[in-house]
Amino acid sequence: MIRNERDLEVTPEPSNDDMPDMGMARLDPTASRLKYRLERLMLTPIFRFALRVALPIAVVVGGVSAWFSVENNREAFNLMVADVRAAVESRPEFQVKLMAIDGASEPVAELIRAELPYNFPISSFDVDLSEMQARIGGLDPIRSVEVRIRQGGVLQIDVDERKPAVLWRTADGLRLLDEAGVLVGPANSRGDRPDLPVIAGEASEDAVAQALRLWSVSGPIQMRLRGFERIGARRWDVVLDRDQRIMLPEKQPVQALERVIAMAMAPQVDLLARDLTVVDLRLPRRPVIRMTDQATQQMWRIKLIEAGLGTGN
Numbered sequence: 001m002i003r004n005e006r007d008l009e010v011t012p013e014p015s016n017d018d019m020p021d022m023g024m025a026r027l028d029p030t031a032s033r034l035k036y037r038l039e040r041l042m043l044t045p046i047f048r049f050a051l052r053v054a055l056p057i058a059v060v061v062g063g064v065s066a067w068f069s070v071e072n073n074r075e076a077f078n079l080m081v082a083d084v085r086a087a088v089e090s091r092p093e094f095q096v097k098l099m100a101i102d103g104a105s106e107p108v109a110e111l112i113r114a115e116l117p118y119n120f121p122i123s124s125f126d127v128d129l130s131e132m133q134a135r136i137g138g139l140d141p142i143r144s145v146e147v148r149i150r151q152g153g154v155l156q157i158d159v160d161e162r163k164p165a166v167l168w169r170t171a172d173g174l175r176l177l178d179e180a181g182v183l184v185g186p187a188n189s190r191g192d193r194p195d196l197p198v199i200a201g202e203a204s205e206d207a208v209a210q211a212l213r214l215w216s217v218s219g220p221i222q223m224r225l226r227g228f229e230r231i232g233a234r235r236w237d238v239v240l241d242r243d244q245r246i247m248l249p250e251k252q253p254v255q256a257l258e259r260v261i262a263m264a265m266a267p268q269v270d271l272l273a274r275d276l277t278v279v280d281l282r283l284p285r286r287p288v289i290r291m292t293d294q295a296t297q298q299m300w301r302i303k304l305i306e307a308g309l310g311t312g313n
Helices: 022-027 033-042 045-068 071-089 106-115 129-137 204-216 253-265 293-306
Strands: 098-102 142-150 154-161 166-170 173-177 183-187 198-201 225-231 235-240 245-247 276-280 288-291
Touching: 033 045, 045 071, 098 106, 106 129, 106 154, 129 142, 166 204, 198 204, 204 225, 204 235, 204 253, 235 253
Parallel strands: 098 154, 166 198, 198 225, 245 276
Antiparallel strands: 142 154, 166 173, 173 183, 225 235, 235 245, 276 288
């Protein structure tokens, strides 16, 4: 019996290439969802930053905080820091050994030394330059000051000292003022500073500049000048010896004083050598002269004699 040709065909056996590779299937990333998600997270910048930076920092901070939470550990750490700081601050290169003061007179320098009672040597870490500069700058004779530590362990103090310009007479005594009317310090007596003019009166300290201009033109009468008195906080009176007074106007007082001095120096007039008490220039166009009582009586006697109404006695 002849078989069908289709029955005679031989079915080929499957080869190894046609068999599924079980190992490759296990390596397929789609086989593990967790691994896939982790790989996706690693592609996220925020997750990488948190894993590589934030997490280590958190671990370190947590460990340090846990260590410092123990009181004995804190005390030991503070003691170690104090020892290290003391060792550094006590080194010779950080020691201030001397104090140098430049630009100040000897009385002002002594005042500064009294204000800063430091025992040298002292560590530069214990010197508060800002606080020291504020204390020195608060002294009356000091206009400005610069404090620094220069090489060699020297505390350098550069002072711009106020220069006394006038003597200010008050109810509490004499005071020294500079050209701006700022207090410089006390004065013991007028004889200590005969080179300075004396001012007094209401708000005279606010008009020091004008008083100095009057002083600058009063050269011919300075030997007789006793001072300048401020009247009503508006104008000046020039006070001379022999109880004489020049009453200056509120406006242009310097020019008015120059006119009086010119009349005083003229031989034909010699105004201030006469028996008068007041030269009133408050109204520049109508100057007034007030004579002494004796001179007034003598004038009236002369007038009576000229009128034939009296005698020379």
